Amino acid sequence: MLASRRGPAQTPGALYRLLFLFMLLLAREASARCIGDGVQVFPRPGATIPTNTRLLLEGIGTARSVVAGMPGKVMRLQTDGHEVRVKAQRGWTSELGRVTVVLKLDGKLLPNKKYTLRLDDAIPGGVTVLNGTGVALPEWLSGKGPDKAPPRWTKRPAVSEGIARRSEDGVTRYVRLTMGLREESPAYMVVTLTRKQAGASSQHYVIPVMSGSALLGHEPCSGAFGFEDGRSYRARVEVFDSAGNLAPSVPPLDFEAPTAPPEGR
Numbered sequence: 001m002l003a004s005r006r007g008p009a010q011t012p013g014a015l016y017r018l019l020f021l022f023m024l025l026l027a028r029e030a031s032a033r034c035i036g037d038g039v040q041v042f043p044r045p046g047a048t049i050p051t052n053t054r055l056l057l058e059g060i061g062t063a064r065s066v067v068a069g070m071p072g073k074v075m076r077l078q079t080d081g082h083e084v085r086v087k088a089q090r091g092w093t094s095e096l097g098r099v100t101v102v103l104k105l106d107g108k109l110l111p112n113k114k115y116t117l118r119l120d121d122a123i124p125g126g127v128t129v130l131n132g133t134g135v136a137l138p139e140w141l142s143g144k145g146p147d148k149a150p151p152r153w154t155k156r157p158a159v160s161e162g163i164a165r166r167s168e169d170g171v172t173r174y175v176r177l178t179m180g181l182r183e184e185s186p187a188y189m190v191v192t193l194t195r196k197q198a199g200a201s202s203q204h205y206v207i208p209v210m211s212g213s214a215l216l217g218h219e220p221c222s223g224a225f226g227f228e229d230g231r232s233y234r235a236r237v238e239v240f241d242s243a244g245n246l247a248p249s250v251p252p253l254d255f256e257a258p259t260a261p262p263e264g265r
Helices: 012-029 061-068
Strands: 038-042 055-060 074-079 082-093 098-105 114-117 139-142 152-167 170-182 187-195 202-209 213-218 232-241 253-256
Touching: 038 061, 055 061, 055 082, 061 098, 082 202, 098 202, 152 213, 152 253, 170 232, 187 213, 202 213
Parallel strands: none
Antiparallel strands: 038 055, 055 098, 074 082, 074 114, 082 098, 114 139, 152 170, 170 213, 187 202, 187 232, 232 253
């Protein structure tokens, strides 16, 4: 696994924990604003990544069609004196207005360098990075080497709580999954969600794991997964680290979708 690396007081792990708490707060309070138009990148910009990482790029709102058309396009990850070509490959499409592609590197990063993803290679004119660090193009720190070991469970995934709120924009609804992983690289979860009803179709999408938690659901304007109030669902999950190593398989998770409060409450 990727060797740990000491840094300033604000470590990538701490940033992930703060981000997750912020997302959970938004879910609980049903923010009046939707997330907006743009892209999100995994691992989150600013994180430390293994030298054999892969990246995920998600398009939301008006950027959805832009990202959906990216498979086959090439970008660059650049640092001083070195660059790696990155090719977009097909990934996942949500039923609620999001699409994610996989960005596969054609070589390894140099260790202990700051790399910038040249999104403008594939998106002329640029795009808003919704989970960025305030700079126009996303950046990461490369770690000491490659991550070749799969994540190991210290606690298997479990359903922790359901969250449902209604605002003037619509319904925010999430199911929180918690888990324990022995893994120092950023991790993400691929979920196949099926309503427990004969003949029901499945939803298949990807969500980040942050500080041992993942949010399965949607905000008012878009999301990874859609639910029907109070219906029973089964989620089959696979967890990968950012290098693409797969954690051991786990049993599926059964739960009931949280019910949104009636309008006017």
